[in-house]
Amino acid sequence: MTARRQLWSDRLRFDMGAALAICAALALVPLFVSGPYALGIILVSIYFAIIALGWNLLAGYTGQFSLAPAAFAMIGGYTTALLGHYLHVPLALGIPAAIVSAALFGWVLGKLVLNLSGPYLSLTTLAFAEIARVVIGNSHEFTRGDQGMHVATLTQSRIGYYYIFLGTLVAVLVLLYGLLRGRLGRFMMAVRDDPVGASSRGIDVVRIKMIAFCVSCALCGLAGSLYGTFSQLVSPELGLLQQTGLVLSMVVIGGMSSLTGALLGALLVYLSSEWLRGFGDVQIIVFALLVILFARYLPGGLWGLAARLLQRGRA
Amino acid sequence: MLALDLLANGLIYGCFYALMAVGLAMIFGVLKVVNFAHGEFFMIGAYTYVLVSLKLGVPPWLALPGAAIAGALLGWLVERLLMRPLYAGYASWGFMKDEYAVVVTFGLSLLLINLVDKIVGPYSFRGPPLIDVGRFALGPVMLTGQKAIAAVIAIALMIALALFIKRSVWGLQIQAVAQNRLGASLAGIDATRTTSLIFIVSGMLAALSGALLAPLVNPSPDIGAFPAVKSYVIVVLGGMGSIWGAMIAALILGVSEAFFSVYVSYDYRDAFGLFILVAVLLLRPQGLLGEKGREV
Numbered sequence: 001m002t003a004r005r006q007l008w009s010d011r012l013r014f015d016m017g018a019a020l021a022i023c024a025a026l027a028l029v030p031l032f033v034s035g036p037y038a039l040g041i042i043l044v045s046i047y048f049a050i051i052a053l054g055w056n057l058l059a060g061y062t063g064q065f066s067l068a069p070a071a072f073a074m075i076g077g078y079t080t081a082l083l084g085h086y087l088h089v090p091l092a093l094g095i096p097a098a099i100v101s102a103a104l105f106g107w108v109l110g111k112l113v114l115n116l117s118g119p120y121l122s123l124t125t126l127a128f129a130e131i132a133r134v135v136i137g138n139s140h141e142f143t144r145g146d147q148g149m150h151v152a153t154l155t156q157s158r159i160g161y162y163y164i165f166l167g168t169l170v171a172v173l174v175l176l177y178g179l180l181r182g183r184l185g186r187f188m189m190a191v192r193d194d195p196v197g198a199s200s201r202g203i204d205v206v207r208i209k210m211i212a213f214c215v216s217c218a219l220c221g222l223a224g225s226l227y228g229t230f231s232q233l234v235s236p237e238l239g240l241l242q243q244t245g246l247v248l249s250m251v252v253i254g255g256m257s258s259l260t261g262a263l264l265g266a267l268l269v270y271l272s273s274e275w276l277r278g279f280g281d282v283q284i285i286v287f288a289l290l291v292i293l294f295a296r297y298l299p300g301g302l303w304g305l306a307a308r309l310l311q312r313g314r315a
Numbered sequence: 316m317l318a319l320d321l322l323a324n325g326l327i328y329g330c331f332y333a334l335m336a337v338g339l340a341m342i343f344g345v346l347k348v349v350n351f352a353h354g355e356f357f358m359i360g361a362y363t364y365v366l367v368s369l370k371l372g373v374p375p376w377l378a379l380p381g382a383a384i385a386g387a388l389l390g391w392l393v394e395r396l397l398m399r400p401l402y403a404g405y406a407s408w409g410f411m412k413d414e415y416a417v418v419v420t421f422g423l424s425l426l427l428i429n430l431v432d433k434i435v436g437p438y439s440f441r442g443p444p445l446i447d448v449g450r451f452a453l454g455p456v457m458l459t460g461q462k463a464i465a466a467v468i469a470i471a472l473m474i475a476l477a478l479f480i481k482r483s484v485w486g487l488q489i490q491a492v493a494q495n496r497l498g499a500s501l502a503g504i505d506a507t508r509t510t511s512l513i514f515i516v517s518g519m520l521a522a523l524s525g526a527l528l529a530p531l532v533n534p535s536p537d538i539g540a541f542p543a544v545k546s547y548v549i550v551v552l553g554g555m556g557s558i559w560g561a562m563i564a565a566l567i568l569g570v571s572e573a574f575f576s577v578y579v580s581y582d583y584r585d586a587f588g589l590f591i592l593v594a595v596l597l598l599r600p601q602g603l604l605g606e607k608g609r610e611v
């Protein structure tokens with residue numbers, strides 16, 4: 001019995017169950033919290049959770065570190081905004097288009113660097129993120145620069161948006177669960193743990209990395225696009241490196257290579273960052289310090305610790 | 316005539332880029348990881364220079380070594396506190412070497428930017444120039460006193476560094492550890508101390524680059540981002556870990572950027588680095604002087 005509990009598929013099912021339990025708890029929140037501000041905060045943390053889950057698929061499960069998740073969210077947001085502004089494309093097409101365009105940008109970047117081992121992906125995505133933000137901010141005629149662009153909205157109701165985000169989150173979780181449970185997920189982890197060994201077993205390492213990267217970018221694009229329609233504004237600030245830092249700290253603090261870890265991290269980090277706002281703008285300082293300490297002393301994150309304790313109890 | 320002016324100015328900026336990129340290349344050469352907090356070494360140097368000379372009234376010539384010391388101290392601390400696990404048998408679950416380095420240095424970068432932002436303030440400073448000479452023409456080249464003197468110091472530092480790496484015992488030890496860490500240890504070289512030395516030298520050079528540029532760029536907390544991005548491009552162009560490659564690539568980037576910003580587009584001059592990066596990755600991923608990396 002104890003041996004069975006250690007199986008990867010069991011751990012994944014447990015992980016997914018815990019993540020869905022958190023989603024169920026989130027679904028009940030509007031019954032108790034009615035203030036639009038409080039709901040808005042949880043909504044934004046769900047936005048970050050989707051990005052964190054996408055980044056975690058790439059970094060946690062496939063071992064490839066992109067430093068541009070926020071930049072891809074920005075690309076998603078701008079795709080919807082530009083299509084709506086210039087071509088009057090309705091949101092029903094604009095949001096899927098954001099997914100496609102973020103994935104395409106990811107595909108092009110991936111083509112360049114994913115066949116190389118080493119830190120090329122981190123370097124290129126970081127350069128890409130900074131430069132994409134500057135280019136969008138400088139293209140005043142086309143994107144209105146730092147002023148940002150207006151985006152149409154799906155619904156005016158805040159509770160409506162809350163459930164749209166929550167529904168998207170559940171859909172993303174189901175997608176990731178399906179992906180990780182199958183062959184592809186195992187291939188990704190094989191690539192992370194031992195690329196040479198994986199390719200000696202006939203796994204097309206570059207292709208697996210590419211799939212993970214494109215899915216991750218697409219999820220970021222989706223999150224950015226939805227967030228744009230919610231706030232009815234996209235600006236280059238969506239792609240700030242600080243935002244990437246926030247995503248990274250969510251995953252590292254919550255727990256790498258875990259669905260619940262990324263989700264829990266996003267909620268904890270964003271909610272406590274709102275709370276820390278009362279003490280002056282120290283949020284990023286606290287989280288950056290925590291990231292370093294977690295990476296150094298508790299690499300499994302909070303969920304890694306909790307899951308070990310919980311599963312020991314169950315076994 | 317304009318071309319000559321651009322060439323000279325490009326070479327000068329190339330020297331500043333080289334000061335940063337060489338440190339990054341040395342760190343990569345020895346540890347095979349990228350220091351994502353390198354831009355913050357630059358920022359700390361610029362701030363130390365500006366604050367020491369403005370707030371303490373120290374003459375700028377003395378603030379410059381102060382910036383070098385601050386950078387060296389930061390480099391030493393980073394190695395001592397954060398990099399040791401990379402080679403001290405850190406067999407922990409879940410995290411691997413590259414991942415650890417990316418997460419920790421990226422976290423450090425955010426930490427330093429926001430600490431400075433909180434403590435010193437988000438506004439930018441104007442650094443005091445080293446000498447008070449306005450614009451003058453040197454043949455066809457237009458220079459300011461600060462730019463000329465900073466360029467002279469930067470070139471002197473590059474020559475000193477080249478001699479240090481080529482001739483001194485420590486430089487030879489650095490080369491040995493970069494080639495083969497285990498082999499160097501077997502030959503009696505203290506690899507840990509050498510790594511520490513590399514971080515001290517890297518921190519010092521990046522901080523000096525920041526201090527020399529402080530009067531020209533008006534430092535703010537996130538000033539390090541673009542010099543760092545350019546150093547990453549340079550290190551890839553020169554060949555990961557190659558010190559000489561980084562020096563040459565820095566000059567190439569400085570000059571070609573100067574021409575690009577005049578003849579093509581000033582607004583998108585910072586995007587030019589990305590074109591170079593893409594071109595290198597497509598045509599010659601091992602860089603100018605690098606060894607061919609393993610492709611998976």
